[in-house]
Each structure stands twice: as structure tokens, then as C-alpha cells.
Amino acid sequence: MGLSIDKNIRNISYKLVFSGFSLDRNEDVGGVWPNGIVKYYVPNNLDAGYVTAVKKAMSRWELCIYRAFQFAAIKFLQVGAAGQGVITIRDNDSSATVGYTNTTNQYCGVNWRGNRAAIASLPHEIGHTLGLAHEHMRSDAPMAVQSTLDSLQVQTRTQTMARFMTHGSSFDGQSIMMYDAQAQALGVRENTRAGGCKITPNQVNNSSWNPSAGDLNMLSYLYDGRRLTLPRSFAMPMV
Template sequence: MNMKRKNEKMNPKIGIKKLLILTMAMVVCFASCEKKEVDDPTATTPNEEVSTEDQDTTFITKYFLGDQVKVRLEEDGTYSLAGSDTRLFEEQLSDSPDSFDENPVPDAGQTNLGLGGGVRKWTNGVVYYVISGLSASVRSELQKSFDEWTSKTNVTFKERTNQSNYVTISSSGSNSNSGVATLGMNGSRGFIRLGTRATAVVIIHEIGHTLGYIHEQNRSDRDNFIRINFENIQNGAQDQFFKSNSATLLTGQFDINSTMMYGSFTFSKNGRPTITDLNGNLLPQRQARISTLDVEGTNSLYSSSDGNPDTGGETDPCDGVDEWSRFRRYAVGERVTYRGSLYERDFTRWNFITRCN
């Protein structure tokens, strides 16, 4: 023992080498145990996976648009849809599937109602907003996101003055590239909350929720186009991949490039993909843009003719518009006549447009 200590004292390089090895081991251990920040819900690489490990996973069963879903009550009183970044208000949920009508009868009395539950699109395609507490960098990314939607669709964004329907865009305080958003137009209660490192990739996606769109992988026809690898999904996150039979489809066909599409590694528990195409290939990397089908779908739902038609009294606005039929399922943006009035289909109701001449 004494001879060993003597040799180490005579050769300091041995002691330094041991110290370096110990230090490297500690760094590796710390790196492997450190939990990664949660962020981008459209992540497509293992390094951007979203985690639910520290979240309260107390879910309750409700019905959304007639489909059974799991929701979690958040501190602000909204409900996260299956724990995702989509936030719903209590009146948008029900305790029974019977309360949802896929083809309600148009009723002029609806014009005097308030929110009335369900999901509603923005009147005339204008999203009014208030900004609160965003950093200069996030504001810059927000403007890029606005520009992406307005340059390609009929949707516009305007700062609120005295409008009763508007969305508040604020910081969530989370040091991450993240966001949550309420679904559709919700009076003065709608919001988008962004992490302090939020980029346009995430913000464009959250604006999609504000416009009324759910995630693309929740489409009822998704299994014809993608494979959900449930064995790779984190515990408590499986319900994020539910299928909706009643939700309005943003795109005419399934679109892996949609801004509303999750990435291949979103909610992965093991670094393996949670979503692939049918051949097992990874999905394309998310970009800060909306896809061609996103544009087509949005311009169909938010048409350039939104609002009351100005005919100057010379033309009947109901000319060429078919009478409502109980045997059809209508797409958002379609118009019908009913008992002498013109109506336009919203996500979950009919909006009165004008009386026929």
C-alpha cells in the first residue's frame, strides 16, 4: 500500500488521468438522467420529443363532436383534449354522444344566441387578437406566422379595438418552443399561449387550432395513410392519437405535410417513431409553412364570400342555392336556404346570412 502511494506521488499523471475519467463519468451520468424540456408538438426527430412524464394524467371521459374522448381539467378552467395542446371550454364538451347533431336544422333564432357550445369559425374570416407579454423574438415569429396564413388564405388578423370576439396571445412562461390554443372563435375567452422560445413552426400550428382545426392524425381515415406505433407512445399520451368520426376535415384528403400533423417522434417514450407512413418511413420534417392542402381546406372553410352578400337589392342572394336537406352532411362553408333565409354551415351549427328576396 505504501509503495503504491509513493508511486502515485512520484507520477502525478496517474492521478490526473483518474480525475479526468471520474469527471467524464459524472458528466455522462448527469446527461443520461437529465430530463429534456418539452416542446414542439410537430417534432419529427428524437431530440424534439414531447413528454408527459411530469404531467398530471388524471383524465375524465367526455364527448367531443359526438366522439368519446379523454380530457383533463387545467388550472385555467379549460380542458386539454387528451392532454394535447388543444384546449376546449366546458360547453364544447358533453356527457353524452346524443347531444351532437351532425346536420342540425337551420334556425334563424341562432343569430340571437351566444357561443352556444360546439366549435365556431371566425366571422368574415377575420381573427381579432390582443398581444400580452410576448418577447420581441416571439413577436417576430408571430408576425411570420400571420404572414404565412394571410399570404395564402382568405384569413386575416387584426388587432382588437372593441370587438367582442378576439383571441389573447400571451406567454405561457415556459422556457420552450411550445404552445397551446383554444379551438375556434370563443368570444373574449379564446387564447394562444406560447413558450418563450416559440418559433413559427409551432405558432402556425396553434393558429390552426384557433381557426377551428384539430390534429390531422385524429382523422377517421388516418389508418389508410399512416401507422400509429402505440408501443412507442408514452404512458398517458395514447389518447392523443384518438380518431374523430365527426370533426370537420381541414384537407380533402389525408395530408402528412399539414401544419396540423404530429411529427414522427411526438410523444415517443423510447426514441422510436410514434408515427410512420404505411411503409414504416419517417414523416417529413415540419416546416414553418402551411401545405397546399391546408391552403385549399382553409379557403374552402373561410371563403372569400364570407359575410353578408352585397347585392344592392338587384339580385337574390339565394339564387342557385339549394334548400337544406336532412339527408345530407354539409361541409363547413356550404350555404343553403331554409324557410326564406340564407345560411352558411359552421363547424357545429348554421349561421344566418340574410333573408332571401
């Protein structure tokens, strides 16, 4: 998750941020968005349909957080230019910087150019933008999950798991921050009202996907959601 000096949520240390290490590909690791306002820039060359899908996923995150926290802890704000503390939306790679950094190289998006169905990953990537880390990289991930990790994931997990902070929360196999292979190892095969990482393009288009109780609980630590403790059986109200 995101790094802030006083709210380091299951992520890497201050020192390692500036050594170039990262949780996912070459991502920088940041902290909470000031006042919960996530500023983003949409380049003019992006397809209008893709931009609509991105905005729908952002709005869905806002709504789910509002319903769980009972206040608007997160607000996505489109701005007219890239700059410090601004996420640039991309359409050629499924990746995102994790949390807020006051730099000019923050980004989020999926590989829309290569595969239109990639919009299914938008909720996951925007989850990274908010500060969420991969659930399957936790030190307490069950062996059924650990046994599915490829060699690169094992190497990354070995380097990072000792620095994850979970604030006493339990591992959540329903988290949308899982990867599909790891979720399926636990029998989670679709996104329902209880969460699950297997989100479909139709769910993104219809704004009908749901984060899990664990996703919302971890965001509550970052954005002062009155320290939520939602039960694992928690399900979002019907839209």
C-alpha cells in the same frame, strides 16, 4: 377543426363543446371567425422579438391563403384589449384554442419563455386558431401514424375520431397540423413548398414555411375558399 352549426369540420359535436371536452389539452372548440377577421390582443409584457415572430406567422398564413383562394379570406387584426371573441397571445405554453368562440378565454402562443426555438410551432398553433384540427387524429390516419401515438393520444383519438368530418378529403401527411413523430413515420422530415410539420425557427423568421394542400383545402370549407380542391402535389409559389 372549428365548429359552426352548419359547417362542422372534422370536430366534436355541439353538445360536447359545452360539456368541457376538447381536442387538445383544455381547449374550447369553436367555429369560423366572423367575416374571416381574427382579432387578437398582445399583452404589454410580451417580448418584442416574440411578438414580431407571431405577427410574421400570421402574415404568412394570410399570404398563403390569399394565393390559394385568390381573395383575402383571413385577416388578423390586433386590438387594444382582451375581450369576447379576441385571442390573447401567450408566451409560456405551446397551445391554442381551436377556432372562434365568443368568449373571453381564447388564446394562442408557444413557450417562448422556456425555449426561444419554440417559435417553430407558431404556424401550427395559429392553424388551430383558424380552426384546423390535428391531422394525425383523423379516423383514416394510416397505421404507420397510429402506431406512433402515445397512450394519451390513443385515448383522445378513441374519444374523438368518430366525430371528425373530412368532407371526402384524403389524409394528408404533409399537413403542418401533424406532430413530428407521426410525420416522420411517413417519411416527412422537413417543411417544403408542399408542406410538412417540421418547421424551423429560421423559416418562421424568414416567412418561408408553407401549409400543405390539405391544410388549405380544409380551410376552404371553413372560409368559403370556393371549395378548393388542390392536388396533393400542390406547392406554394416561391416568395
